[in-house]
Amino acid sequence: MKKISRRHFLYCGAGLLCSAVQAHAFLPFSVEANAAAGPADIRGRVFKKDAPEKLWKWSHEGYFYTKLDNKRVMCGICPNRCLLSPGDRSVCRSRVNMDGTLYSLTYGNPCSMNVDPIEKKPLFHFKPRSKAFSIATTGCNFRCLNCQNWEISQALGMW
Ligand code: SF4
Numbered sequence: 841m842k843k844i845s846r847r848h849f850l851y852c853g854a855g856l857l858c859s860a861v862q863a864h865a866f867l868p869f870s871v872e873a874n875a876a877a878g879p880a881d882i883r884g885r886v887f888k889k890d891a892p893e894k895l896w897k898w899s900h901e902g903y904f905y906t907k908l909d910n911k912r913v914m915c916g917i918c919p920n921r922c923l924l925s926p927g928d929r930s931v932c933r934s935r936v937n938m939d940g941t942l943y944s945l946t947y948g949n950p951c952s953m954n955v956d957p958i959e960k961k962p963l964f965h966f967k968p969r970s971k972a973f974s975i976a977t978t979g980c981n982f983r984c985l986n987c988q989n990w991e992i993s994q995a996l997g998m999w
Pocket of ligand 1 (some may be wrong): 853886915916917918919921922930931932934935980981
């Protein structure tokens with residue numbers, strides 16, 4: 841068997857550890873994660889009976905969803921494929937089942953708008969010194985523990 845130096849062993853061990861941590865952070869919806877999840881673990885789960893009583897005034901029927909039996913709906917936008925009973929809120933917190941119809945709560949409801957220097961954006965040498973208009977709504981279908989926008993990504997919204 842080939843011997844490896846202590847330095848090489850530590851180097852490989854650290855690499856493996858980092859890979860495992862990243863996989864856990866970026867793949868929160870894995871089968872293992874759901875199987876091991878306790879009742880307080882919300883990764884990849886819809887929020888049962890968490891829809892608001894009234895819709896936001898510009899709430900809009902969502903696109904890309906399927907109506908199922910018993911007024912359930914299934915969203916088809918992202919791989920979560922949220923299966924929502926009436927009154928449930930999606931994993932991304934921005935879609936709800938209201939009496940058998942899927943509504944988007946973020947339609948016409950931005951939480952952030954700003955004009956930024958283009959240099960703030962993840963672009964390389966694109967129109968230097970120009971401006972970029974940023975617009976965002978609340979919600980996200982991930983639960984990254986290191987999210988820098990957690991106040992809006994994990995917010996319920998402004999209604
Ligand atoms: S997380 Fe949001 S976008 Fe993804 S399937 Fe669920 S409702 Fe649709």
